[in-house]
Amino acid sequence: MSIDNEHKEGAEVLFMGNEAIARGALEAGVRVAAGYPGTPSSEIIETLSRSAKEGSLYVEWSTNEKVAMEVAAAASFAGLRSMCVMKQNGVNVASDFLLHLTGSGTRGGMILVTCDDPGALSSVNEGESRHFARLMEIPLLEPADFQEAKEMTRWAFTLSEEIRNIVMVRSVTRMSHASGNVVLGPLPPAGGTAEFLCDGPISDPEQGPIISAPVAEKHRLQQDKVRKAVSLFEKSLFNTYTGPKKPELLVITSSACRLYTREAVSMLAAEDRVGILKLGTTWPIPPALVKRYLTATEKILIVEEVLPFLEDQVKILAAEQVRETGIKTFFGKNDGTLPTTGELNPDLVAEAIGRILGIEPKTIPAAYGEKLRMLAGLIPRREQTFCPGCPHRASYWAIREALQRDGRGGFVCGDIGCYAMACLFPAAGFYTCKTLHAMGSGIGLASGFGKLGSFGLEQPVIAVCGDSTFYHAAIPALINAIHQDANVIFIALDNSGTAMTGFQSHPGIDINAMGNASPMVDIAALCKAMGAPVVVEDPFALKETRETLNSLMEGGGGLKVLILKQSCALSPEKKGKKRYLMQVDELLCKGDACGCNRLCTRIFRCPGLLWDRNKGKAQIDEVICAGCGVCAGICPAEAIRCEEAPVS
Amino acid sequence: MxxxxxxxxxxxxxxxxxxxxxxxxxxxxxxxxxxxxxxxxxxxxxxxxxxxxxxxxxxxxxxxxxxxxxxxxxxxCPRTPADLGALQRKLYDESDITPELGAMRGFFITRATDTAIRRQSQHGGTVTALITLALREGLIDAAVLAGEGEGLLPQAVTVSDPETAGRLGKSRFVVSPTVAEFNRAIRTECRQIGVVATPCQALALAKMRTQSVTATEGGIEKLQLVIGLFCGWALSWRDLSTVLKEKMDLASITGMDIPPSRYHTLEVYTRGETIRISLDEINLCVRESCHSCGDMTAEFSDLSVGSARLPEGWETARQWNQVIVRTERGLDLLELARRRGILEFKEVPGGNLEKLKAASLNKKRVAATRPSVGNGSGDSYRQAG
Amino acid sequence: MKSPLLTKDPYNIIITGVGGQGNVMASRVLANMLVRRGCKVTIGETFGMSQRGGSVMSHLRVSATTVWSPQIPKRGADLIVAIEPVEALRVLADYGNPAVKVLVNMRPIYPVGVITGESDYPEPEKIRRAVTALSAAACFLDATEEAINLGNPILGNIIMIGAVEGLGVLPVNREVFETVIREGMPASRIEANLRAFDIGAAAVAGNC
Incomplete structure (x- = not known):
């Protein structure tokens, strides 16, 4: 959905949190937006890309978060408003540049939007980006509903220009991927001229070169900026209080936790006992404001995800001001009132508040509780797996067979993308993937494993990496492996897009985020240029892929590249189109009587295959089957037939 | 002992x-x-x-x-527990069973009459002569053999043409998945299959013939002839390649042989020269499983063939084979070969059978005690053809 | 815009199904219909990896006045729309209560564990019995079959939205459905969607 043309000022629309953030940026007149896809942040750049226009808004998917931040910073240096967008761990990638950027300062308003994933709903970590604000000494804003997500994003640009430094806006999955009503504001006129003024003296923030040195001087300046931000935070309308003047319990909270808290208070019918101080400006917290509310009560509960961040700040403040505010009792993460891992929800918060105030939670009627027992054992677990038609299933099948044939205990170092599912759900990857860390870490680890031969490590080492991940962070590690002559087979699982997060463009695709033709960087050519031998296979050709992999394992040492190229089953060119009409020939399928022990369903595990328990034979679920034809190659009885589907 | x-x-x-x-x-x-x-x-x-x-x-x-x-x-599987005595009694005439060599109806020294066969085969070429005869006479319509593969790896093949079979008589020191090929072949059009098998392969085939589970599958009745090969051990492909790679170009290898034990060498024939490698080095390449094998003479075959030992010395002996006939079917084939003049026979020197028994017994002894390093598997009556 | 009539505020709807069934699309269409009728709607959902064959839930909070938590408290559902039958049970286990109404599309999508024989999928009759016992009102539809008859199984979602309208518990109607889908869909597909909506509405009207 486009967020600019169809919706006029004053209209009330349903926006996803990420759409609200994008709209806020548009209303602020953002000119350059860059990001790297990562759940739950991706829709911000995607949404903006639909509003992108030559000369009014430039949007790009950068190769990684650090580059995205650098691209956005360049626009700021040239006087334009800019933003960079990433998920929590993306900030780690960008942090080296961020450290220097916060020292050098910015010109045009520049914001960093990070979307954290408490509970790791779509991540392999629940790392927090909030702590970067403290570490890098930059202001942090956290929206607590959808309208605020828009308003706060817009204001963040203003704040950035006030203090001449980058401002961080942090969302979480339950904000970014939740939706709610948003009333739209006006869009500014297009335009803006870019020029990088850099001929002035080094001390001139308007016209000098932009660097973080002299460090002591720039660092002191940076801290002045933070103080200025705090003075603005004291008056900010993003910090609100609801509840009685003298609450029995003061809850200090931010972000989605504010919605959980309000719900919890309502569930307990404790509106007249609990006050909620919602902070939108969460680093540094405004001391005068917080002190005012601390004075009004004895008991304070801090509700936040994941680690104690507000809690630390509030406690330091309370300790510093203890003479004026008096001695308090704090509840939160440190005393175990709330968990320090995972996401929160209304029930967890209600339970915490109920415990503090001695309110019993409402329970369901005993008769209903009794009836719920009939569900015991009735609900089968739903394991995640590769989609029907997914090339990764085929790739891992070939990898598994090649590793088993080789017989030296070889293993795969995994990486970030759909194919990481092979690490998270071992059966989905046929028990091949044995490590999973940051983007690009698969080949980095493999490079290390590949040098352990002299200590007796004889296991073949394979690293897998998706195409988008390849450009993001695999290249330096790959160069390392080549240069160090590490014994590694590097497999690029090239499914032609950033599939996990919804087919964002990347350097291997000839179209950029704005839909324009764009030069491609070819993985095979790049690897060859770096001096690695390269083989390309179609993973749907199971046998050929397996044979190639085995011969690579047998060959001499050093790094070898195997590119397994086949588009994602959900890619625009494939989705909804079947290449083959699949069918199980009931005469050929010997079913339970076959020695196959249900290889197709039990091991291959494609959701498009079913085992008909009554007939004791395999069956294709035509609604689910994507028609890739791969399963035809694994049936020992050749009972799975594929027939070219008519072109529709 | x-x-x-x-x-x-x-x-x-x-x-x-x-x-x-x-x-x-x-x-x-x-x-x-x-x-x-x-x-x-x-x-x-x-x-x-x-x-x-x-x-x-x-x-x-x-x-x-x-x-x-x-x-x-x-x-x-020939290595899962089984009562081999009972298996023997099921498949062979109890009166023919000897403790050292299994069932035995006769013991012979033979070689192929055709010198071309001898040249293309190992030692006396008896196996090649018999298998081509069986194919030509229609006793079998397919033979499962260890054929040429890549590098040092033999490839199991099914051949129905005697000419092709005649070219595949060289000894393989690395095992081929012969029984896997047999399993494939019984599902094809072939009706009567002969297999040239090492002792373990012959045992697997014997188990197939006696296990009730095969009855539901069908196909095993196609097995008409098993020619066993004497075997001291087989070598691990990966280990052998590593050893040989250091000494020669693997592509140049044309054949290998092991002379009697006092030479203590493996001879590798390449285009141009013969390279001799000490058995000390080769013994390290022996498959671990071979150390547990007590069958030197392929006791579960119709007839078994190995290299000969003759008083005339190795250069003569290497032109001949020793043959143990175990079944009626084996005897018939050998007799047919004699009648057709395919094989020539030589009188068995006194003491030969006793030496063979001693060597076989020695292998059983070693296997029974399972020493960790196999450095003595008795005299090397290598598989021969 | 005048305040809409709600039988309860907030009115809590859970739309559940399996990744790839179009859960997110269904929740967005329904929410947009409600926003057009003057409601404040909050949707909570997760997507990303959970799409890949896992259970997917959208939580819709419908209010006349304000935004609510994107997560419905346990036992707090007023209406459960299950595009897949065992997902109805899964949601009932956590969010069920004596007053909840449940709409179930009876077309199963077997979990991998069922395909592989590691776990069992309950008989349809068992599912019906459990859903009926655990709800104030339940309606079972063969939405996927109807949708296949219409030419595309994904229309099963729209049939379910029609069924929600048929229940008469929310301030939505066919007209607002048409307005919403006309915004986001090529004209060629409108007719089939309207027919799907009508099938759903008719299936429920008076039956639930």
Whole structure:
């Protein structure tokens, strides 16, 4: 959905949190937006890309978060408003540049939007980006509903220009991927001229070169900026209080936790006992404001995800001001009132508040509780797996067979993308993937494993990496492996897009985020240029892929590249189109009587295959089957037939 | 060690596991008792009967895990527990059974009359002569053999043409998945199949013929002839390649042989020269599973063939074979070869059979005690053809 | 815009199904219909990896006045729309209560564990019995079959939205459905969607 043309000022629309953030940026007149896809942040750049226009808004998917931040910073240096967008761990990638950027300062308003994933709903970590604000000494804003997500994003640009430094806006999955009503504001006129003024003296923030040195001087300046931000935070309308003047319990909270808290208070019918101080400006917290509310009560509960961040700040403040505010009792993460891992929800918060105030939670009627027992054992677990038609299933099948044939205990170092599912759900990857860390870490680890031969490590080492991940962070590690002559087979699982997060463009695709033709960087050519031998296979050709992999394992040492190229089953060119009409020939399928022990369903595990328990034979679920034809190659009885589907 | 004592040990070794539950097992047990225990012979008995086991290089590997508790993979494997005595009594005339060499109806020294066959084969070319004869006479319509493969790896093949069979008579020092190929062949049009088998492969075929589970599958009745090869051990492909690679270009190898034990060498024939490698080095390449094998003469065959030992010395002996005939079918074939003039016979020198028995017994002794390093497998009556 | 009539505020709807069934699309269409009728709607959902064959839930909070938590408290559902039958049970286990109404599309999508024989999928009759016992009102539809008859199984979602309208518990109607889908869909597909909506509405009207 486009967020600019169809919706006029004053209209009330349903926006996803990420759409609200994008709209806020548009209303602020953002000119350059860059990001790297990562759940739950991706829709911000995607949404903006639909509003992108030559000369009014430039949007790009950068190769990684650090580059995205650098691209956005360049626009700021040239006087334009800019933003960079990433998920929590993306900030780690960008942090080296961020450290220097916060020292050098910015010109045009520049914001960093990070979307954290408490509970790791779509991540392999629940790392927090909030702590970067403290570490890098930059202001942090956290929206607590959808309208605020828009308003706060817009204001963040203003704040950035006030203090001449980058401002961080942090969302979480339950904000970014939740939706709610948003009333739209006006869009500014297009335009803006870019020029990088850099001929002035080094001390001139308007016209000098932009660097973080002299460090002591720039660092002191940076801290002045933070103080200025705090003075603005004291008056900010993003910090609100609801509840009685003298609450029995003061809850200090931010972000989605504010919605959980309000719900919890309502569930307990404790509106007249609990006050909620919602902070939108969460680093540094405004001391005068917080002190005012601390004075009004004895008991304070801090509700936040994941680690104690507000809690630390509030406690330091309370300790510093203890003479004026008096001695308090704090509840939160440190005393175990709330968990320090995972996401929160209304029930967890209600339970915490109920415990503090001695309110019993409402329970369901005993008769209903009794009836719920009939569900015991009735609900089968739903394991995640590769989609029907997914090339990764085929790739891992070939990898598994090649590793088993080789017989030296070889293993795969995994990486970030759909194919990481092979690490998270071992059966989905046929028990091949044995490590999973940051983007690009698969080949980095493999490079290390590949040098352990002299200590007796004889296991073949394979690293897998998706195409988008390849450009993001695999290249330096790959160069390392080549240069160090590490014994590694590097497999690029090239499914032609950033599939996990919804087919964002990347350097291997000839179209950029704005839909324009764009030069491609070819993985095979790049690897060859770096001096690695390269083989390309179609993973749907199971046998050929397996044979190639085995011969690579047998060959001499050093790094070898195997590119397994086949588009994602959900890619625009494939989705909804079947290449083959699949069918199980009931005469050929010997079913339970076959020695196959249900290889197709039990091991291959494609959701498009079913085992008909009554007939004791395999069956294709035509609604689910994507028609890739791969399963035809694994049936020992050749009972799975594929027939070219008519072109529709 | 005395014969009685060794035989008692052998009997105990073979019988003990049977008490634990002979014939009851699936892939899990096969993995634990054979594959992970280093006992797999690479024969391929468990291959091509399901999608879970496969032959790769000279090994049998598990591609995916199977959770069936009973499987042909386990039943057919020559290294899963079985009462070999009972198996012998089931398949052979009890009066022919000797403790040292299995069933024996006759013992001969033979060679192919055709010098071309001898040149293309190992030693006297007896196996090649017999298999081509069986094909030509229609006793069998297909022969499963270890053929040429890549590098040092033999490839199991099914041939129906005697000419082709005649060209595949060289000794292989690395095992080929012959039984896997047999499993494939019985599902084809072939009706009568002959197999040239090492002792472990012959045992697998014998198990197939006697296990009830085969009855449901069909096909085993196509097995019409098993020509066994004497075997001291086989070498691991990966280890052998590593040793040979340092000394020569693997592509230049034309053949190999092992002279009698006093030479203590492996001879590798390349285009141009013969390279001799000490058995000390080669012994390190012996497959682990071979150390547990007590069968030197392929006791579960119709007739078994090995290299000869003659008083005239090695240069003469290497032109001949020793043959143990075990069944009526084996005897008929040998007689036919004599009648047709395909084979020539030589009088068996006195003491030859005793020496063979001693060597065979020695292998049983070694296997029964399972020394960790196999440095003496008796005289090397290598598989021959 | 005048305040809409709600039988309860907030009115809590859970739309559940399996990744790839179009759960997110269904929740967005329904929410947009409600926003057009003057409601404040909050949707909570997760997507990303959970799309890949896992259970997917959208939580819709419908209010006349304000935004609510994107997560419905346990036992707090007023209406459960299950595009897949066992997902109805899964949601009932956590969010069920004596007053909840449940709409179930009876077309199963078997979990991998069922396909592989590691777990069992309950008989349809068992599912019906459990859903009926655990709800104030339940309606079972063969939405996927109807949708296949219409030419595309994904229309099963729209049939379910029609069924929600048929229940008469929310301030939505066919007209607002048409307005919403006309915004986000090529004209060629409108007719089939309207027919799907009508099938759903008719299936429920008077039956639930």
């Amino acid at each position: 005395e014969l009685g004592k060794v035989m008692q040990q052998v009997k105990e070794r073979d019988a003990a596991p049977a008490e634990k539950g002979e014939g009851l097992g699936g892939q899990k047990e096969l993995e634990e008792m054979v594959l992970k225990a280093g006992l797999c012979t690479g024969c391929g008995a468990c291959v091509n009967i399901c999608p879970y086991q496969a032959s790769y290089r000279d090994k049998t590997v598990t591609l995916h895990s199977c959770d069936l508790t009973r499987g042909r993979c386990y039943d057919f």
